[in-house]
Amino acid sequence: MPNELAAVLFDMDGTLVQTEEYWGEAMFELAASLGGRMSPEARARTVGTSMRHSMQVLQADLGIVRTEEQLQADARWVEDRVAELMGTGIPWRPGARELLSAVRAAGLRTALVTTTPRRLADIVLGSIAADLGGIPFHVTVCGDEVPARKPDPAPYLQAAVALGVEPSACVVVEDSLVGVTSGLAAGMAVLGVPAMQPVPPAPGLTLRDTLVGIEVGGLVEVLAGGRSAPLAGR
Structure with missing residues (x-):
């Protein structure tokens, strides 16, 4: 394309769909079962x-000590609980459905890049496919399919290779600090739409309050802004 934007890579929880609340609910329930109460500040540090x-x-x-085996069991419990909550409905984030549809209509490559494990991501993908009449992603990369997770650049770089595009031709759409950090470290321009935690300004990052009203032309501007900024760490 003349604008050189080749692909848009979307995070899932908190960016495309309102499922971060489910993770929070499950974490708070687990804390209660362990005899405590998770603070909102601690919950915010787990986003993404x-x-x-x-x-x-x-x-x-x-302020407790859990064995490695207990921590793994706790994690499985949270994932199982989130799966149950997803069964009650998976709402879109404001503007996400429209932006994703516009990106596909423009003929751009798309990827879903999430820290969520495949078994839960597939539940969300099924909901999205039912709403849009098919899965709108050329590539999906989940948290249990990468050598390192966000904030490492590995998930986004893996998606770019699978899509057959250069990182410099990609825009990442993210809500969390770890996700934004991952996208920037991969050499991609990032559109950040923070929802549950603050994301500070950074070179290559465009911050917006919402995806409502953002169109493909806006993503082209994000890419141009990212290219005019110095790369992190260089």
């Missing part, structure tokens, strides 16, 4: 991160 990190944050916040 791996289950292992989330369990470590919860453990520290409650």
Whole structure:
């Protein structure tokens, strides 16, 4: 394309769909079952991160010590609970459905890049496919399919290779700090729409309050802005 935007890579929880609340509800329920109460500040630190990190944050916040086996069991419980909550409905984030549809209509390559494990991501993908009449992503990369998870650049770089595009021709759409960090570290321009935690300004990052009203032309501007900014760490 003349504008050189080749692909748009979307995060899932909190970016495309309102499922971060389910993760929070499950974490709070787990904390209660362990005899404590997870603080909102600790919950915010788990947004967009791996289950292992989330369990470590919860453990520290409650001031308890869990064995590795117990932490793994806690993580499985949270994932199972989130799957149950997803069964009650998976609403779109404002403007996400329209932007995703516009990106596909423009003929751009698309990817879903999420820290969520495949078994839960497939539940969301099924809901999206039912709404849009098919899965709108050329590539999907889940948290249990990568050598390193966000904020490492590996998930977004893996998606770019699978799509057959250069990172410099990609725009990432993210809501969390770890996701934004991952996209920028991969050498991609990032559109950040923070929902549950603050994301500070950074070179290559465009911040918006919502995806409502953002069209493909706006993503082209995000890419241009990212290219005019110095790469992180260089």
